[in-house]
Amino acid sequence: xxxxxxxxxxxxxxxxxxxxxxxxxxxxxxxxxxxxxxxxxxxxxxxxxxxxxxxxxxxxxxxxxxxxxxxxxxxxxxxxxxxxxxxxxxxxxxxxxxxxxxxxxxxxxxxxxxxxxxxxxxxxxxxxxxx
Amino acid sequence: xxxxxxxxxxxxxxxxxxxxxxxxxxxxxxxxxxxxxxxxxxxxxxxxxxxxxxxxxxxxxxxxxxxxxxxxxxx
Numbered sequence: 001x002x003x004x005x006x007x008x009x010x011x012x013x014x015x016x017x018x019x020x021x022x023x024x025x026x027x028x029x030x031x032x033x034x035x036x037x038x039x040x041x042x043x044x045x046x047x048x049x050x051x052x053x054x055x056x057x058x059x060x061x062x063x064x065x066x067x068x069x070x071x072x073x074x075x076x077x078x079x080x081x082x083x084x085x086x087x088x089x090x091x092x093x094x095x096x097x098x099x100x101x102x103x104x105x106x107x108x109x110x111x112x113x114x115x116x117x118x119x120x121x122x123x124x125x126x127x128x129x130x131x
Numbered sequence: 132x133x134x135x136x137x138x139x140x141x142x143x144x145x146x147x148x149x150x151x152x153x154x155x156x157x158x159x160x161x162x163x164x165x166x167x168x169x170x171x172x173x174x175x176x177x178x179x180x181x182x183x184x185x186x187x188x189x190x191x192x193x194x195x196x197x198x199x200x201x202x203x204x205x206x
Binding site: 003022025026028029030031070071072073078081085 | 142143144145146147149150152153177181184185186
């Protein structure tokens with residue numbers, strides 16, 4: 001049976017985005033079924049405009065040079081890749097309500113759901129991660 | 132070693148070599164060999180781990196002038 005990886009993305013910076021999408025795309029590349037629940041600041045990572053300009057942690061801006069040098073893919077590229085590989089993206093309805101965000105504020109192809117939606121996916125996951 | 136397909140992943144950083152390898156191997160038939168060329172230093176452990184968890188076999192790997200060459204047999 002296929003492996004299953006359940007991820008919670010709860011933080012919204014550039015480093016957080018790499019942690020989430022690198023593991024998600026790598027897992028999808030091993031034929032795992034991958035689902036990510038984006039909640040609170042994590043919603044930044046799939047926000048239509050926000051995900052293209054994620055902030056570096058304060059005082060770490062100098063790593064920008066390193067990202068270029070290492071030829072690390074841009075986040076929008078990783079997001080596209082994740083979607084193309086069938087990674088399931090779930091935005092947290094409650095956080096969206098708190099922040100007055102609509103489904104249209106996010107990248108295309110997402111699902112919106114609550115804690116139970118994620119848990120239903122995660123209960124039989126082989127790996128679960130929180131970032 | 133003769134490969135049925137060559138993937139040039141030179142210059143790519145994690146996780147792209149793995150992602151591209153997965154896409155390339157999907158186009159092969161079981162038993163065929165994919166050659167992957169990469170410069171990412173992490174690719175060495177990553178590609179053998181990937182093959183292991185994806186049901187493929189890393190049959191050979193070489194290093195030449197900073198380029199890692201991997202030969203993967205589709206499972």
